Amino acid sequence: MSKQILVTGGTGYIGSHTVVELQKSGFEVVIADNLSNSKAEVVDSIKEITGIEPQFEKTDLSIKDQSDALFNKYKKIEAVIHFAAYKAVGESVERPLEYYNNNINSLINILSNMREHNITNMVFSSSCTVYGQPDKLPVTEKTPRKEAESPYGNTKAICEDIMRDFCKANTNIKCIALRYFNPIGAHESALIGELPVGVPNNLVPFITQTAAGIRKELSIFGDDYNTPDGTAIRDYINVTDLSRAHVVSIDRLIKNRNKNNYEYFNVGTGNGLSVMELVKTFIKVTGVKLPYKIVERREGDIEKIWADTSYANKELGWEATKTTEETLLSAWKWEKKIRSL
Ligand code: UFG
Secondary structure (H helix, E strand, C coil), X not given: CCCEEEEECCCCHHHHHHHHHHHHCCCEEEEEECCCCCCCCHHHHHHHHHCCCCEEEECCCCCHHHHHHHHHHCCCEEEEEECCCCCCHHHHHHCHHHHHHXXXXXXXXXXXXXXXXXXXXXXXXXXXXXXXXXXXXXXXCCCCCCCCCCHHHHHHHHHHHHHHHHHHHCCCCEEEEEEECEEECCCCCCCCCCCCCCCCCCHHHHHHHHHCCCCCCEEEECCCCCCCCCCCEECEEEHHHHHHHHHHHHHHHXXXXXXXXXXXXXXXXXCCEEHHHHHHHHHHHHCCCCCEEEEXXXXXXXXXXXXXXXXXXXXXXXXXXXXXXXXXXXHHHHHHHHCCC
């Protein structure tokens, strides 16, 4: 019998790609999502890709009764992958209570339901934001965490601490936190991808929308950083590569291959790329015109970060495989598809 995985936030950007990879690996998936930042039609697109329709529940996990009802209904859950969270850095500064309430209460509700129903495996969406601007690069899992720059970043640090303490007190429960670097791109089929609401905050959706003519020009935030071309450096990881890291993490937990009952891994490519390099690569591979201008630095941005992925590569038997070129092409293919270009 296939193992059932609960994927919270499973109609969202990374969640939907992970559901596809889970189904491809033979797992049965239940999606729980409140659709606050995604659409129910994503379920149909997942079915179109894999031929399998995941079960779907419209549920708000930050509300205890709804979380209880979900876990009472699905009795075969072996593991939870918890994506459901608010994720906009700027918005979190404006609305800290909503961010703390949603991101923290949903984790607490899920962990308490897991304990109650004897579900022992959890993979959690964390972020490289917990490292702040590191003193030394690349960052390893041993790099110290820094004070969060935003309420959003703080929710990730607090959730990591909650899992660490919960695992200490409940030694039968195993959690893995995956610290994502910058996920970009879309599924190669262009049937699922990122669907930003309103003006995108993140670089690649802004690039593809500008290339599609929806935005006049891209603003590059700062060219006076201490980097080779002056623009900020990030580690951009293909969303399907990132999704596969969740599948191998689930496998590690189910097969009891974990070293501790709370573990955390860097999920990136190991390569740092500047904003300007990314923009130039996009123009080169798509051949599309992309108007851009240099503006002031964006408040709260760090200068540079990229991952040392050797621990994740070794322990998870996982590595990023897709090139930046093919990933940017996938993002462009998706943008053209949703705009009917
Ligand atoms: N950038 C631009 N123009 C834009 C958008 C972004 O120049 O229109 C630049 C940013 O200044 C930054 C880089 O592109 O240098 C990447 O910016 P993103 O907004 O795409 O990503 P961030 O690195 O700021 O944020 C990401 C995640 C957050 C997470 C953070 C951790 O989106 O969830 O990494 O560092 F908290």
